Amino acid sequence: METLEIIGALVTLLGSIFIFLGGLGIVRMPDLFNRIQAGTKASTLGTILSLFGLAIINEAWIWKLLVIIFFVLITNPVSSNVISRAAHFRGIKMTDKTVADLLVDKSNKPGEE
Amino acid sequence: MNIRNVTNLFVLLFLIWLLLTGTFELTSLLLGIVIAGGLSLIFGKNSNVFGKLRLTPKVFIYSLHYLIVLSWEIVKSNVDVALRVINPKLPINPGIVKVKTKLKSPMGRMILANSITLTPGTLTIDIKDDEFYIHWIDVKTLDPEIASQEIMGKFEKILEVIYG
Amino acid sequence: MVNTILIVAGVFMVLGILLSLFRFIKGPDITDRTVAFDVMTVTSISVIGLIAYFAGRIIYLDVALVYGLLSFLSVVAIGRYIEKGL
Structure with a gap:
């Protein structure tokens, strides 16, 4: 019983480290798209892991925590997709390291969803 | 209705x-x-999203397989991006590439696009018919065929079975 | 033992929120601020989960769920606004 709780706490700790790295990435990365890559995804995995750790510690809460995990998993890619499309439409300056931008030579009209 | x-x-x-x-x-x-x-x-009148889904045991098993593959890819690429963030030199090589998908059904395409976005390192920016425009943090090739295989080969193979 | 590990985890989460707050203040564009806001609210979900554990009340998890829902809607609304106007 006790070991299971410690395993859960360690999973939560791992998730919080990913959250911290996401915050670090969002400060360090040079342009918006890389910030989305480093920030949003790392914090998604971090949140899923820490909620999963809490579910291991307290198994009575597992269903509600699974609902939240499922919800985060569905909504997060949609919101980062919306922001990145709006930013590309707005003509955000990309970093000098950028290799190619194959979307820019098409018409800038947003596509149908 | x-x-x-x-x-x-x-x-x-x-x-x-x-x-x-x-x-x-x-x-x-x-x-x-x-x-x-x-x-x-x-x-319910306007949503035909769930109508195409067939519920057979094969689809169920492949969905479970898909979840496992997706989780493993998320963890693997998260570690990759986290290592890039910690590295003092910040080794990134970003760019927007174009890939083509073989999937036909809208639901399958939506799941594919969201899976690409969920794995760090790749980010779907826009979809025009069967062309996905993807921001890739470490561009290895600009060729659509090889890039498609590299980014979404694993997902596409399973989704093709589920959605036909 | 469990409580100590969870407190350390909470410290890491708050540090992550503070780093994104730095990006939220610095900008330089509205889209950067929106991304920072998104990261802050997603992180807050797990902080609320920790608070629910320490308080021992499952009802706080509903707060986390509604918080995430509102954050998702506001981010989508801001994105749509930037792209097409009202």
Whole structure:
């Protein structure tokens, strides 16, 4: 019983480290798209892991925590997709390291969803 | 009105209601039936998303397989991006590449695009018909064929079986 | 033991929120601020989960769920606004 709780706490700790790295990435990365890559995804995995750790510690809460995990998993890619499309439409300056931008030579009209 | 869409939506909403309330009391169940029924009657007419889904044992097994592959890819690429963030030199090589998908159904394409976005290192920016425009943090090639295989080969193979 | 590990985890989460707050203040564009806001609210979900554990009340998890829902809607609304106007 006790070991299971410690395993859960360690999973939560791992998730919080990913959250911290996401915050670090969002400060360090040079342009918006890389910030989305480093920030949003790392914090998604971090949140899923820490909620999963809490579910291991307290198994009575597992269903509600699974609902939240499922919800985060569905909504997060949609919101980062919306922001990145709006930013590309707005003509955000990309970093000098950028290799190619194959979307820019098409018409800038947003596509149908 | 399509009866099948309404029923699918009703079952989904009612399951979510059960998970959120967490009780099996009669009043709570009745309220859930009323709310889920009303919502699925209003919105079920226009959604044909669930209509194409076939529920066979094969699809079920492949969906589980897909979840496992997706989780493993998410963890693997998260570690990769985290190592890039910690590295003092910040070794990134970003760019927007174009890939083509073989999937036909809208639901399959949506799941594919969201899976690409969920794995760090790749980010779907725009979809035009069967062309996905993807921001890639470490561009290895600009060729659509090789890039498609590199980014979404694993996902596409399984989704092709599920959605046909 | 469990409580100590969870407190350390909470410290890491708050540090992550503070780093994104730095990006939220610095900008330089509205889209950068929106991304920072998104990261802050997603992180807050797990902080609320920790608070629910320490308080021992499952009802706080509903707060986390509604918080995430509102954050998702506001981010989508801001994105749509930037792209097409009102």
